[in-house]
Amino acid sequence: xxxxxxxxxxxxxxxxxxxxxxxxxxxxxxxxxxxxxxxxxxxxxxxxxxxxxxxxxxxxxxxxxxxxxxxxxxxxxxxxxxxxxxxxxxxxxxxxxxxxxxxxxxxxxxxxxxxxxxxxxxxxxxxxxxxxxxxxxxxxxxxxxxxxxxxxxxxxxxxxxxxxxxxxxxxxxxxxxxxxxxxxxxxxxxxxxxxxxxxxxxxxxxxxxxxxxxxxxxxxxxxxxxxxxxxxxxxxxxxxxxxxxxxxxxxxxxxxxxxxxxxxxxxxxxxxxxxxxxxxxxxxxxxxxxxxxxxxxxxxxxxxxxxxxxxxxxxxxxxxxxxxxxxxxxxxxxxxxxxxxxxxxxxxxxxxxxxxxxxxxxxxxxxxxxxxxxxxxxxxxxxxxxxxxxxxxxxxxxxxxxxxxxxxxxxxxxxxxxxxxxxxxxxxxxxxxxxxxxxxxxxxxxxxxxxxxxxxxxxxxxxxx
Amino acid sequence: xxxxxxxxxxxxxxxxxxxxxxxxxxxxxxxxxxxxxxxxxxxxxxxxxxxxxxxxxxxxxxxxxxxxxxxxxxxxxxxxxxxxxxxxxxxxxxxxxxxxxxxxxxxxxxxxxxxxxxxxxxxxxxxxxxxxxxxxxxxxxxxxxxxxxxxxxxxxxxxxxxxxxxxxxxxxxxxxxxxxxxxxxxxxxxxxxxxxxx
Numbered sequence: 001x002x003x004x005x006x007x008x009x010x011x012x013x014x015x016x017x018x019x020x021x022x023x024x025x026x027x028x029x030x031x032x033x034x035x036x037x038x039x040x041x042x043x044x045x046x047x048x049x050x051x052x053x054x055x056x057x058x059x060x061x062x063x064x065x066x067x068x069x070x071x072x073x074x075x076x077x078x079x080x081x082x083x084x085x086x087x088x089x090x091x092x093x094x095x096x097x098x099x100x101x102x103x104x105x106x107x108x109x110x111x112x113x114x115x116x117x118x119x120x121x122x123x124x125x126x127x128x129x130x131x132x133x134x135x136x137x138x139x140x141x142x143x144x145x146x147x148x149x150x151x152x153x154x155x156x157x158x159x160x161x162x163x164x165x166x167x168x169x170x171x172x173x174x175x176x177x178x179x180x181x182x183x184x185x186x187x188x189x190x191x192x193x194x195x196x197x198x199x200x201x202x203x204x205x206x207x208x209x210x211x212x213x214x215x216x217x218x219x220x221x222x223x224x225x226x227x228x229x230x231x232x233x234x235x236x237x238x239x240x241x242x243x244x245x246x247x248x249x250x251x252x253x254x255x256x257x258x259x260x261x262x263x264x265x266x267x268x269x270x271x272x273x274x275x276x277x278x279x280x281x282x283x284x285x286x287x288x289x290x291x292x293x294x295x296x297x298x299x300x301x302x303x304x305x306x307x308x309x310x311x312x313x314x315x316x317x318x319x320x321x322x323x324x325x326x327x328x329x330x331x332x333x334x335x336x337x338x339x340x341x342x343x344x345x346x347x348x349x350x351x352x353x354x355x356x357x358x359x360x361x362x363x364x365x366x367x368x369x370x371x372x373x374x375x376x377x378x379x380x381x382x383x384x385x386x387x388x389x390x391x392x393x394x395x396x397x398x399x400x401x402x403x404x405x406x407x408x409x410x411x412x413x414x415x416x417x418x419x420x421x422x423x424x425x426x427x428x429x430x431x432x433x434x435x436x437x438x439x440x441x442x443x444x445x446x447x448x449x450x451x452x453x454x455x456x457x458x459x460x461x462x463x464x465x
Numbered sequence: 466x467x468x469x470x471x472x473x474x475x476x477x478x479x480x481x482x483x484x485x486x487x488x489x490x491x492x493x494x495x496x497x498x499x500x501x502x503x504x505x506x507x508x509x510x511x512x513x514x515x516x517x518x519x520x521x522x523x524x525x526x527x528x529x530x531x532x533x534x535x536x537x538x539x540x541x542x543x544x545x546x547x548x549x550x551x552x553x554x555x556x557x558x559x560x561x562x563x564x565x566x567x568x569x570x571x572x573x574x575x576x577x578x579x580x581x582x583x584x585x586x587x588x589x590x591x592x593x594x595x596x597x598x599x600x601x602x603x604x605x606x607x608x609x610x611x612x613x614x615x616x617x618x619x620x621x622x623x624x625x626x627x628x629x630x631x632x633x634x635x636x637x638x639x640x641x642x643x644x645x646x647x648x649x650x651x652x653x654x655x656x657x658x659x660x661x662x663x
Contacts, residue, residue, distance in 0.1 A: 127548060313541075
């Protein structure tokens with residue numbers, strides 16, 4: 001029987017199938033952070049349970065951490081308490097812990113791949129919906145709730161009904177200034193924020209084949225924003241070259257064995273998907289969102305659609321535009337921007353900072369813009385310095401902060417003030433996501449850079465030399 | 466040991482007809498800093514419920530005393546976004562035991578089932594009927610019958626059946642959770658782990 005990539009990985013991890021119920025799915029690698037894990041550890045304690053395979057779980061602190069002065073004690077007592085809980089829980093259960101100040105500390109979905117925790121064909125979970133990022137390697141990776149974190153800690157399994165399968169094919173040459181983020185925002189704008197709910201997505205076609213691992217991670221990261229549990233891309237030479245030699249990657253004989261497995265990970269030619277979409281990559285423009293969910297995106301040169309042109313209720317659409325302070329039918333270009341945020345598990349990797357630098361080089365930050373540049377990890381931070389990007393940023397009037405989730409969800413002090421407009425390379429433009437009352441426009445690092453130097457929403461293609 | 470048993474729930478309901486209610490609205494990230502599962506109900510729908518000076522927004526449905534009950538009726542695509550189980554905890558802690566919608570986001574739905582909040586997915590037409598019935602009479606009662614898998618608007622007798630896996634149904638009726646199940650099959654899991662090829 002013909003199988004999809006997803007079937008192959010899922011089926012080989014099923015410990016037991018329950019009649020009229022979910023599958024018991026074995027989890028190869030588990031990542032935890034400070035926000036969604038403390039109650040899971042408490043649950044273990046109250047039931048008198050232990051962690052079954054501590055070597056399969058990795059802990060890093062990212063959601064709550066400050067992005068300046070990380071050498072100082074964390075000022076907010078609640079955040080400090082959560083960070084302390086992660087440290088003591090990790091130590092008590094023998095779990096690798098990469099806390100604040102540790103050289104491996106960073107955003108969980110940035111450091112996981114960097115250290116080779118992420119492997120093709122693996123099952124990977126974390127109490128964070130953007131765990132879908134790791135699907136870029138041909139892994140089945142998805143976000144789970146805290147009860148499931150507890151399950152994985154104590155049994156290395158969760159119970160999940162097998163999702164339906166969707167394939168999204170995009171072929172063609174991407175235009176000037178069109179990045180993986182634009183491809184993802186385009187797909188979500190076509191499918192809506194719930195269009196892939198109940199599905200696991202495979203991305204296929206030369207647009208994805210030609211992408212770097214960083215780009216593939218950006219695309220898979222955003223799978224959850226159209227409702228999909230996760231998204232994946234078949235491993236190829238690009239994947240194998242990235243994975244090889246990383247700290248937690250298989251070595252020696254184990255690597256040869258793994259390599260044979262990785263090469264088997266592709267969808268059979270006549271495998272059937274429950275749903276399939278095909279788009280032409282050459283029609284995608286640099287994208288920007290105008291509303292309060294990631295499905296409310298458009299080509300940057302277009303006008304905001306009218307209520308009658310979009311799916312969904314008119315009242316919900318009106319509420320969204322009212323929150324943003326926008327009118328239907330008006331242009332996005334030229335709208336004033338107060339804040340620019342580049343970072344997050346979506347766009348906090350080296351390639352994103354290279355893209356940002358390509359626009360700001362030789363220009364100056366606009367006076368009306370506050371810009372937060374937040375690398376996803378210390379490796380990214382170091383690369384920024386070594387490649388000379390930091391000099392470019394500093395000459396243009398930008399400073400670099402320290403790694404963490406930062407303004408993506410504004411759990412730390414990096415909050416966009418009420419009513420202010422932010423062009424953000426993160427993943428969610430929900431009401432108040434980046435701070436109470438904040439107004440977010442999601443976009444690529446190029447669009448963010450164009451806004452940062454002009455102070456308004458600007459088509460980056462006009463600034464590319 | 467996991468949670469309250471769920472059998473038949475008869476209650477008035479609170480209507481929230483907005484679509485795409487995401488988990489950042491249900492519980493904003495800045496309220497996720499607790500290390501214990503307590504008090505999340507206070508911040509349920511925080512920014513829709515309170516002004517920045519903490520005074521209640523009178524127009525929001527939870528602040529309108531004519532609506533009450535253990536059932537929350539939401540618009541389409543309820544619970545999208547973050548995987549934070551805190552969203553389900555906040556709904557539970559506030560006093561809801563059931564959320565009704567014409568469409569749920571995946572992770573939220575799973576989280577609800579894992580903590581003893583029953584997500585009931587109905588047709589868009591039936592969701593409309595519920596909203597209209599509550600509009601006509603805010604005290605109108607809705608019956609959720611889990612053993613029979615039916616939802617009924619008691620004033621009109623209008624009824625629809627809903628889906629739930631037989632495994633999850635039995636868990637909810639008996640108050641068991643997945644951890645109980647998994648811990649019981651640990652030897653089988655360890656056997657599986659030792660047979661993994663890489």
